[in-house]
Amino acid sequence: LxxxxxxxxxxxxxxxxxxxxxxxxxxxxxxxxxxxxxxxxxxxxxxxxxxxxxxxxxxxxxxxxxxxxxxxxxxxxxxxxxxxxxxxxxxxxxxxxxxxxxxxxxxxxxxxxxxxxxxxxxxxxxxxxxxxxxxxxxxxxxxxxxxxxxxxxxxxxxxxxxxxxxxxxxxxxxxxxxxxxxxxxxxxxxxxxxxxxxxxxxxxxxxxxxxxxxxxxxxxxxxxxxxxxxxxxxxxxxxxxxxxxxxxxxxxxxxxxxxxxxxxxxxxxxxxxxxxxxxxxxxxxxxxxxxxxxxxxxxxxxxxxxxxxxxxxxxxxxxxxxxxTLKLPLSCTVNPWLYRESIPLPPPVEKPKKVVVVGGGLAGMQAAALLAQRGHNVSLYEKSNVLGGQWNIAAAVPGKEGFADFTDYLKRSLDKAGVPVTLGTEITKEQVLAMKPDVVVVATGAVPLGLDIPGATSKNVVQSNDVFMGKVEAKGKVVVVGARFNAIEVAIMLAEQGKQVSIVSRGKLGGKKGPQNTFVFKTLARQLLELGIPLYLNTPVLEITEGSVAIGWEGEILFLPADTVILAMGAQSENKLAQELKGLVPEVYKIGDCEKPRDASSATFDAARVAEKI
The missing domain is CATH 3.20.20.70 (Aldolase class I)
Incomplete structure (x- = not known):
C-alpha cells in the first residue's frame, strides 16, 4: 500500500x-x-x-x-x-x-x-x-x-x-x-x-x-x-x-x-x-x-x-x-494514530479534570475512553438507548455488518477504562451546569437534511437512515433523492429486494464534488449498472405529491412515479448544546459531526486530538 x-x-x-x-x-x-x-x-x-x-x-x-x-x-x-x-x-x-x-x-x-x-x-x-x-x-x-x-x-x-x-x-x-x-x-x-x-x-x-x-x-x-x-x-x-x-x-x-x-x-x-x-x-x-x-x-x-x-x-x-482515498494525509477510520504510532502518547495527567462527554457515537466513545485512560474523571451520556450513534446506521447497510466490530471495540475500551455510561438521557444545559464539570466534550452528531419544496413533509417522504434501521418501510415505486453513498446504497438495497427504484440528484453521482472514495464508488456504480437503476443527475426536485416526484429534466418537467420518496442528502451539525455552554464552562469542545459533518475517520481523529489536548 x-x-x-x-x-x-x-x-x-x-x-x-x-x-x-x-x-x-x-x-x-x-x-x-x-x-x-x-x-x-x-x-x-x-x-x-x-x-x-x-x-x-x-x-x-x-x-x-x-x-x-x-x-x-x-x-x-x-x-x-x-x-x-x-x-x-x-x-x-x-x-x-x-x-x-x-x-x-x-x-x-x-x-x-x-x-x-x-x-x-x-x-x-x-x-x-x-x-x-x-x-x-x-x-x-x-x-x-x-x-x-x-x-x-x-x-x-x-x-x-x-x-x-x-x-x-x-x-x-x-x-x-x-x-x-x-x-x-x-x-x-x-x-x-x-x-x-x-x-x-x-x-x-x-x-x-x-x-x-x-x-x-x-x-x-x-x-x-x-x-x-x-x-x-x-x-x-x-x-x-x-x-x-x-x-x-x-x-x-x-x-x-x-x-x-x-x-x-x-x-x-x-x-x-x-x-x-x-x-x-x-x-x-x-x-x-x-x-x-x-x-x-x-x-x-x-x-x-x-x-x-x-x-x-x-x-x-x-x-x-x-x-x-485521495485524502491526505493517510487516514484510517478505526486508527486515528496512523503513521503517528511511534510518537509517545501524552502521559497521564497530574491534575485530573471532571469531563462530561455528551454523545455516544464514535467520536464521543473514542474521546471518553482516551480521556479516562489519561486519568481524567469522565462520564458519558447518550440520548438513545444504545451506543454507536450514526455508526449503527452504517452497520445496518447490507455488506457493512462488520462495521459493528468497531462499536464493540469502543464499548470494550469504555469498560476497560471504567467510564460510567448513561443511556436514554438527553442532557440539557441546566443538567450539565449542575454537574459542575471542568470540561464538556460535545459529540452530538448531525441530523439529516430535508428539502424545502412543496410536498417535502408528506407522509410518503422518509429519510434513508430510517429505511436502513427498519423504522419505516419503502413501499411501491421508490425515488431516492441524493447521490451520496448512502443514497446509492439504499437504492441498491431496495432494487435487490425487487423494488422499482430511481435516483435523482442536483449534483454528481457520489456527491457534490464527485466521489472521494473511488474504490468503493467503482463497486457501487457497477452494481447500479447491473441493477439497471435509472439516474437523473444534475437535476432539481421541484415538487413531491402523493404518487409522484416532479423533476426538472432536460428543460422540461418530468413526473416520476413514487409511492415512497427517500431523502439521502447529507446532514447538518447538531451543535445547539455546545453553543449554549459557550462561556459557562471552562472548556467546551465540539468533535465529530457536531463540529462539521465528515467521515468517520475525521470523528475518531477529532476525539484523539481533543483527548491529547485536555
Whole structure:
C-alpha cells in the first residue's frame, strides 16, 4: 500500500519511518515496502524513489528500521503506467505511458504509447532499481505486474493492442515482464529473491482470465520468479484489487489457489482474508502466505495480539477503504494514530479534570475512553438507548455488518477504562451546569437534511437512515433523492429486494464534488449498472405529491412515479448544546459531526486530538 508519507522527490521521511516501525514490530515476517519508481518518468506524486543512487542512504535507513524490529523487507518496484491516473497521483509534466492507447482511456491526458526502445530502457531501469534495493539492504524485491500498471498492462489483452513483438499473442504480451525478471536475476544472481505480483484476473470483459494468468505464472516461474503475490482487478475499471465491504470475504483467494496449482514456488494470497481463513488455507497447503495491507493500518499489532490471545484488543479493519482515498494525509477510520504510532502518547495527567462527554457515537466513545485512560474523571451520556450513534446506521447497510466490530471495540475500551455510561438521557444545559464539570466534550452528531419544496413533509417522504434501521418501510415505486453513498446504497438495497427504484440528484453521482472514495464508488456504480437503476443527475426536485416526484429534466418537467420518496442528502451539525455552554464552562469542545459533518475517520481523529489536548 502506498502511504503518501514521502516528500515530493520520493525520499524517505521521518513520517515513513514512524509508519513502518510499529508494523515491522507488530509480528509480521516480511514487510513489502510501498511501490518504488524504477525511473524518473515512473515517479508518481509521493511514490518511493529508487531510480538514482541518491536514494540509497534513505532506503538503507528504512530497511534498517524494519530489520531492527525483527522483520524481513522487500521493496515493490513499479512503473505505474495507467495507474498514475487511476490512483490520482499524476505528477505535473509526467507522461502517462501505456502499452497501447485504447478507446476507453478518457480525459485530456498525456497518454503516450511506449516504444520498443523505451522497453529496452525500462528493463535496465528495473534491474538497476533492484540493484539499489539489494545495496540498501533489502532481502528481496517485488515486481509489480498487475492492476493495469505498465508491466501489468502489457500482460492484459484489454490494454495491450500492439502488433509488434510485445503484443498480440500470450507469448508476446509476457515478453516485457519476462525480460525484466531475467535481467534482474542476471544482475543480482539467482539467489536474490524476486516476488512477482500478478493479476489472476482483470475482472472485466476482454481482460486477463484465470486460465491465462495460470499460464503467465508458469512462464514467469521459468524465468526465475521465486514467489507470486496474487491479486486481481484492473484498477481503472474495477475495485477488486482492494476489495471493500461490498465484496464477500476473500474474493481473490480462490484465484490465488488456482495460481498455486500452476506453479511450484510459494504463493502469497491477499484481499479481505480473515485470520481464521488464512490459517486454514495455509494449513491445507492451498496457499503459502497471506499478505495484510489495510488490517495493519487499522492495527499494526494485529499478528502479535492474535498470537498472544488478545483478540478482543484488535482494532479490526472495516474494509471501508477510506485509507485509499485521495485524502491526505493517510487516514484510517478505526486508527486515528496512523503513521503517528511511534510518537509517545501524552502521559497521564497530574491534575485530573471532571469531563462530561455528551454523545455516544464514535467520536464521543473514542474521546471518553482516551480521556479516562489519561486519568481524567469522565462520564458519558447518550440520548438513545444504545451506543454507536450514526455508526449503527452504517452497520445496518447490507455488506457493512462488520462495521459493528468497531462499536464493540469502543464499548470494550469504555469498560476497560471504567467510564460510567448513561443511556436514554438527553442532557440539557441546566443538567450539565449542575454537574459542575471542568470540561464538556460535545459529540452530538448531525441530523439529516430535508428539502424545502412543496410536498417535502408528506407522509410518503422518509429519510434513508430510517429505511436502513427498519423504522419505516419503502413501499411501491421508490425515488431516492441524493447521490451520496448512502443514497446509492439504499437504492441498491431496495432494487435487490425487487423494488422499482430511481435516483435523482442536483449534483454528481457520489456527491457534490464527485466521489472521494473511488474504490468503493467503482463497486457501487457497477452494481447500479447491473441493477439497471435509472439516474437523473444534475437535476432539481421541484415538487413531491402523493404518487409522484416532479423533476426538472432536460428543460422540461418530468413526473416520476413514487409511492415512497427517500431523502439521502447529507446532514447538518447538531451543535445547539455546545453553543449554549459557550462561556459557562471552562472548556467546551465540539468533535465529530457536531463540529462539521465528515467521515468517520475525521470523528475518531477529532476525539484523539481533543483527548491529547485536555
Amino acid at each position: 502506498g502511504t503518501v508519507l514521502l516528500d515530493s522527490e520520493g525520499c524517505v521521511t521521518d513520517y515513513l519511518l514512524d509508519y513502518y516501525r510499529p508494523r515491522a514490530a507488530g509480528g509480521v515476517g516480511l514487510v513489502i515496502a510501498q511501490c518504488a519508481s524504477p525511473n524518473a518518468e515512473a515517479k508518481a506524486l509521493y511514490s518511493l524513489g529508487i531510480y538514482d543512487d541518491k536514494f540509497v542512504p534513505g532506503l538503507k535507513q528504512l530497511f534498517q528500521v524494519i530489520h531492527q524490529e525483527g522483520a524481513k523487507v522487500a521493496v515493490q518496484l513499479m512503473h505505474p503506467g495507467l495507474l498514475i491516473v487511476a490512483g490520482g497521483f499524476l505528477a505535473p509534466g509526467v507522461p502517462v505511458k501505456v502499452p497501447s492507447i485504447t478507446s476507453w482511456m478518457t480525459g485530456d491526458l498525456p497518454y503516450t504509447e511506449v516504444s520498443e526502445d523505451d522497453i529496452d530502457g525500462y528493463v535496465e531501469d528495473y534491474s538497476e532499481a533492484a540493484r539499489r534495493a539489494k545495496e540498501a539492504g533489502a532481502d528481496a524485491v517485488e515486481l509489480h505486474a498487475c492492476h493495469g500498471c505498465l508491466i501489468g498492462g502489457f500482460m492484459s489483452p484489454l490494454m495491450n493492442l500492439r502488433t509488434d513483438r510485445y503484443g498480440g499473442s500470450e507469448e508476446n504480451r509476457i515478453r516485457f515482464p519476462r525480460r525484466t525478471l531475467e535481467r534482474i536475476k542476471e544482475k543480482l544472481g539467482q539467489d536474490f529473491p524476486v516476488i512477482v505480483r500478478i493479476s489472476a484476473s482483470d475482472d472485466v470483459p476482454g481482460g486477463v482470465t484465470i486460465d491465462e494468468a495460470m499460464r503467465q505464472a508458469a512462464t514467469l516461474e521459468e524465468a526465475g520468479a521465486d514467489a507470486f503475490h496474487v491479486s486481481a482487478g484492473l484498477e481503472y475499471l474495477t475495485g477488486l484489487n482492494i476489495p471493500c465491504y461490498t465484496y464477500p470475504e476473500a474474493p481473490i483467494l480462490p484465484l490465488a489457489e488456482k495460481i498455486k496449482s500452476a506453479v511450484k514456488v510459494p504463493v502469497i494470497a491477499v484481499g479481505k482474508i480473515s485470520p481464521e481463513l488464512a490459517e486454514q488455507r495455509i494449513a491445507e497447503g492451498r496457499v503459502d502466505f497471506v499478505a495484510l495491507g489495510r488490517p495493519l493500518l487499522a492495527d499494526p499489532e494485529l499478528p502479535n495480539k492474535l498470537r498472544e490471545g488478545r483478540r478482543d484488543e484488535v482494532r479490526w479493519c472495516l474494509h471501508c477503504n477510506n485509507c485509499v
